[in-house]
Amino acid sequence: MPEADTRSFVVDRENDRFLLDGAPFRYVSGSLHYFRVPRVLWADRLFKMRMSGLNAVQFYVPWNYHEPEPGVYNFNGSRDLIAFLNEASIANLLVILRPGPYICAEWEMGGLPAWLLRKTEIHLRTSDPDFLAAVDSWFKVLLPKLYPWLYHNGGNIISIQVENEYGSYKACDFTYMRHLAGLFRALLGDRILLFTTDGPEGLKCGSLRGLYTTVDFGPADNMTKIFALLRKYEPHGPLVNSEYYTGWLDYWGQNHSMRSISAVTKGLKKMLKLGASVNMYMFHGGTNFGYWNGADDKGRFLPITTSYDYDAPISEAGDPTPKLFAVRNVISEFQEIPLGPIPPPSPKMMLGPLTLYLDGDLLTFLDILCPHGPIHSVLPVTFEAVKQDRGFMLYRTYLTHTVSEPTQFWVPNNGVHDRAYVMVDGEFQGVLERNMRHQLFLIGKIGARLDILLENMGRLSFGSNSSDFKGLLEPPVLGQTVLTQWLMFPLNIDKLVKRWFPLPLLRSSHPQVPSGPTFYSTTFPILGEGGDTFLFLPGWTKGQVWINGFNLGRYWTRQGPQQTLYVPGPLLFFGGTLNKITLLELENVPPEPKIQFLDKPILNSTLHKTYIYSLSADTQSPSEPMELSGH
Ligand SMILES: CCCCNC(=S)N1C[C@H](O)[C@@H](O)[C@@H](O)[C@H]1CO
Numbered sequence: 001m002p003e004a005d006t007r008s009f010v011v012d013r014e015n016d017r018f019l020l021d022g023a024p025f026r027y028v029s030g031s032l033h034y035f036r037v038p039r040v041l042w043a044d045r046l047f048k049m050r051m052s053g054l055n056a057v058q059f060y061v062p063w064n065y066h067e068p069e070p071g072v073y074n075f076n077g078s079r080d081l082i083a084f085l086n087e088a089s090i091a092n093l094l095v096i097l098r099p100g101p102y103i104c105a106e107w108e109m110g111g112l113p114a115w116l117l118r119k120t121e122i123h124l125r126t127s128d129p130d131f132l133a134a135v136d137s138w139f140k141v142l143l144p145k146l147y148p149w150l151y152h153n154g155g156n157i158i159s160i161q162v163e164n165e166y167g168s169y170k171a172c173d174f175t176y177m178r179h180l181a182g183l184f185r186a187l188l189g190d191r192i193l194l195f196t197t198d199g200p201e202g203l204k205c206g207s208l209r210g211l212y213t214t215v216d217f218g219p220a221d222n223m224t225k226i227f228a229l230l231r232k233y234e235p236h237g238p239l240v241n242s243e244y245y246t247g248w249l250d251y252w253g254q255n256h257s258m259r260s261i262s263a264v265t266k267g268l269k270k271m272l273k274l275g276a277s278v279n280m281y282m283f284h285g286g287t288n289f290g291y292w293n294g295a296d297d298k299g300r301f302l303p304i305t306t307s308y309d310y311d312a313p314i315s316e317a318g319d320p321t322p323k324l325f326a327v328r329n330v331i332s333e334f335q336e337i338p339l340g341p342i343p344p345p346s347p348k349m350m351l352g353p354l355t356l357y358l359d360g361d362l363l364t365f366l367d368i369l370c371p372h373g374p375i376h377s378v379l380p381v382t383f384e385a386v387k388q389d390r391g392f393m394l395y396r397t398y399l400t401h402t403v404s405e406p407t408q409f410w411v412p413n414n415g416v417h418d419r420a421y422v423m424v425d426g427e428f429q430g431v432l433e434r435n436m437r438h439q440l441f442l443i444g445k446i447g448a449r450l451d452i453l454l455e456n457m458g459r460l461s462f463g464s465n466s467s468d469f470k471g472l473l474e475p476p477v478l479g480q481t482v483l484t485q486w487l488m489f490p491l492n493i494d495k496l497v498k499r500w501f502p503l504p505l506l507r508s509s510h511p512q513v514p515s516g517p518t519f520y521s522t523t524f525p526i527l528g529e530g531g532d533t534f535l536f537l538p539g540w541t542k543g544q545v546w547i548n549g550f551n552l553g554r555y556w557t558r559q560g561p562q563q564t565l566y567v568p569g570p571l572l573f574f575g576g577t578l579n580k581i582t583l584l585e586l587e588n589v590p591p592e593p594k595i596q597f598l599d600k601p602i603l604n605s606t607l608h609k610t611y612i613y614s615l616s617a618d619t620q621s622p623s624e625p626m627e628l629s630g631h
Pocket of ligand 1: 248
C-alpha cells in the first residue's frame with residue numbers, strides 16, 4: 001500500500017476517468033446500509049460483496065441514528081461507523097460515503113432527526129438559520145471522525161456526497177448547497193472528491209460548481225439520454241451512475257417490487273462498456289428494524305415495509321441470489337474478481353407453531369409505559385411537541401355528554417398521523433387511518449373514557465413538501481362537538497419490553513380474547529441447530545415484535561406484501577436458554593394466537609386467510625399450508 005502522502009483519488013478530465021494513485025481506475029460499487037444490518041453480520045455481508053467482484057461499498061450516514069437528542073451522540077454497537085469503515089477496509093473495499101444531511105433511503109424522515117420539528121416553523125433542507133445551525137453542529141462532530149479515513153490520509157474513503165438528490169426537492173436553495181460545500185471543504189480539506197447525485201430531472205437544482213456531478217437511474221431508463229444530459233454538467237471526467245437500481249422498495253399494501261436479472265445485467269454491461277463507474281443500489285438491502293422505516297407521499301401516505309430486501313443481489317438474510325451470480329459474471333468481463341467461491345446461503349431454522357399467551361391489553365400497563373404521567377392540554381399536541389420521536393402515544397379524554405345513538409367520530413383535515421386505534425372505556429371501537437379511513441361511529445355515556453392510541457408509521461423520507469408532524473394534528477370531533485381537555489401519554493414500550501424480556505409475564509386471566517392494542521408473549525428454547533429464521537404470524541393483523549428485547553420491526557399481515565419478518569440468528573439463544581418473543585397486536589388476533597418460524601421468507605403475498613404450517617414429521621419441512629376455518 002503506497003504511503004499516505006502518495007495516495008490519491010482524482011478525476012482525470014483529459015481521459016474521462018478516475019485515477020487511483022495515478023493509475024486509471026473505475027469503481028464497481030454496491031450499496032449496503034450498516035444501519036440495516038446487525039453489527040455482528042457486517043463482515044459477512046462485506047466479504048460477499050467483495051467476492052462478487054465489487055471494489056467499493058457505498059453507504060449513507062443517517063443523522064437521526066447518531067444524534068438522538070440535540071447534542072447527544074451515539075456511535076456505539078450497530079452505530080459504530082468507524083468500525084464499519086474498518087470492516088470495509090478489511091474486506092478490501094473502498095468507500096463512497098454519503099453523510100447527507102438528508103439521505104432519503106426510505107429511512108425515517110430521510111435521516112433527519114425528528115427533534116428538528118420541535119421548531120415547528122423550520123424549513124428543512126434550506127438555508128434556514130435554525131436548520132443550518134443544527135447541520136453545522138452535527139457535521140462538526142461527524143466530519144472530523146471521517147478525516148483520517150479519507151483515502152489520501154491513509155483511509156478507504158475515496159469520495160463523499162453532498163446532500164442527496166437535492167434537485168428533486170422543491171426548495172432549490174443554492175445558498176444551502178454552497179453552505180454545505182463550504183462546510184465539507186472546511187472540515188475535510190480540499191483533496192477529497194465531493195460529488196452530488198440527482199435523477200436526470202434534478203440536475204439543474206442538484207448540481208453545484210466545484211462538486212462532481214453524478215446521476216442515478218435504473219435498468220428501464222434511457223441511459224444514452226441521461227448520460228448525454230450529464231455531459232452538459234460534466235463535459236469531461238468519468239460517467240458515474242451513483243444509484244443503479246437492482247430492485248426497488250416495498251410499501252405496505254402494495255406488491256413486492258422486483259427487477260429482472262436480464263434487465264439489471266444488460267444495463268450494467270452497457271455502462272461498464274462505456275467505462276462508467278457504477279454503484280448498484282442496493283447490493284444488500286437489509287431490514288428496517290424498530291420504527292426506522294420511512295414513507296412516501298404519492299397522493300396517499302405509503303409507509304415502507306420492515307423488509308428492505310429490495311430484490312437485491314444479496315437477500316435480506318444475507319444469502320447470494322441468482323442475480324448476484326449474474327452480476328458477478330458481467331463484472332468479470334471487465335475487471336478481475338477475487339478467486340474463490342461465494343459463501344453459500346447460511347443455515348436456516350424452523351420452529352413451531354408456538355402458542356402466545358395474553359399478557360394484557362396495553363391500557364393495563366399505562367402507568368409503567370408512561371411513568372412520568374400524562375401531559376395535559378386543552379387541544380391535542382403532536383409527538384414532536386412532547387419530544388416523542390417514534391412509536392406510540394396515547395391520547396385520552398372524557399365524554400362531556402352522552403351519545404346514545406351511533407355518532408360520527410372523526411379528525412378534521414386528515415389530522416390522524418398516522419393510525420389511530422380508538423377505545424371507549426377500554427373497548428376497542430376501530431381504526432382511523434391517514435388518507436384512508438376517516439370516521440367511526442361511537443356511542444358512550446357522559447364521563448366515558450375515550451382513549452386513542454396513535455401510531456407513528458414513519459416520517460416521510462421522500463417527496464415531503466412539508467414537515468411530517470405525527471400524532472393528532474387536530475382535535476377530534478364527535479357529532480358536532482369538538483373534543484377538548486386532552487391527556488397525552490408518551491409511551492416507552494421498548495423500555496418496558498426490555499424490562500420484561502428475561503421474565504415470563506404474570507399471565508392476566510382474560511376470559512375472552514380482547515381486541516385492540518394487546519401484548520402477547522411466550523418463551524421458548526431452541527434445542528436443534530441454530531441459524532437465521534423468518535417469523536411467520538398467520539392470522540395476526542398488525543403490530544410490533546420484540547425478540548429477546550430487540551425491536552424486530554412492524555408486521556402487517558393483513559396488508560402484506562411481507563408475511564414474515566427476518567430474524568437474524570445472532571438475536572437468538574440456542575442450546576436450551578429460553579428465548580422470549582413479545583407482540584403488541586394493535587387490532588385483532590387469530591382464534592388461536594400462534595406463530596411460527598419458517599426457513600424461507602414470504603415477501604410477496606397478502607394472505608387473507610389463516611394458515612398454520614405444520615411440520616411434516618419425516619422431512620421437517622412445512623407441508624402444504626392447512627387453511628383454518630373462521631378466517
Ligand atoms: C418512490 C421513490 C422515492 C424516491 N427515492 C429514490 S428515487 N431513490 C433515490 C434516493 O437517493 C435513494 O436514497 C432511494 O430513496 C432511492 C429509492 O430506493
